[in-house]
Amino acid sequence: MMVLAIYTAIFIVSFFVVRFIIKGIRGVRKDYTSLKTVTFGDESAVKPDRWASILSVLTIFLLWGAFTGSKWVPVHAPGPFVGDTSFTYTAENKEGAKDDATVYVRVSKVDVEVEDITAEPGDGFAKDDVAMIGAWRSKLILTDKNDEVTRKEGSQIVAINGQAIAPGGSVQVNDGRVALTAKGSINFTPDKGMQMEPIWLPSPEAVVSRVGDITKNGYQNFTLMEHLFWSIYRVILGFVLGALVGIPLGYAMGL
Structure with missing residues (x-):
């Protein structure tokens, strides 16, 4: 909209x-x-x-x-969240005791290498966790892997940032959304913004760079001119062969 x-x-x-x-x-x-x-x-x-x-x-x-974050235009739509963020979860054991822990998340561009995020586990039976996620991606975070009480032992997540949550539900947090799977694990999705992911729609400068690279180095062991020649050749050949049967068919085959 x-x-x-x-x-x-x-x-x-x-x-x-x-x-x-x-x-x-x-x-x-x-x-x-x-x-x-x-x-x-x-x-x-x-x-x-x-x-x-x-x-x-x-x-x-x-x-x-x-909408692709191009450097060639002065205005940009909001891009995906990139940086460090965190949220807390509340775990409850089978005795009804509750404990809070924090999940520290570092979100980076997929093609950019960044230093891993670290955090101390903290006190209590629920321990702090860390996660590395690529922009426009989501990640399943198994928070109980380092907890003193695991899900198999009766632990379950009952709240995110103080908001009650149940399996299948979700909570909007700073810089993203936390969903709780049917098995009780956390799935974190950083804010995707309004820009298109490069794999679906690259920026103008990326397209120009790619065309220049293909022109210089070719694509799949064929030069750009060879690709263009055979593409045009197939169009003309299809038009000629189709025209032998009928002009409408030849026109359609040419297209």
Whole structure:
């Protein structure tokens, strides 16, 4: 919904810029078509607007860069959480005794190496834990692995940051969301923000860099020009063979 609002706002602003500023500078068009009072169904009354085309292309690239964290655009959508965060969980043993412990989490970009996070286990039968997670990822945290009382011995998590939780439930915490699985283990998902993960939509500069790399080094032992040649060759060959049967079929095969 936010993306649609931004997209709509850009085009509304662009409309007023073209309508009142650019057209004001160029002046009102004075030709035969402008004198017509009825233009419904008259294709000659439709005129392309070059400024609208330019703004449309710029808007697409602006949104592309904004939602991929590109360095080429001045504005960016909120990215995924990266850094250190923590949350507490409350464990209850079979006797009904409760103890709090803290989970320290370090979130980093997947392709960036960072130092492992450390923490002292603390007092009580529930011990503090640490976890390393990649941005846009989630991780199952087995908090009872270092606890004095495990789940097999009757321990269970009953609260996250003081909020009651049951298996299958979830709690929103600082910088992410904590869910409790059916087996009683913790699944932590850092905030993903609004930017696209590079594996699904890379930034413009990453695409340019990749194209340059393929142009220089090729892809799967073939150069870029060889890939393009065989792609075009298959299109033309399909068009010719299809045209021998019928032009519509040849056109479809060519596409």
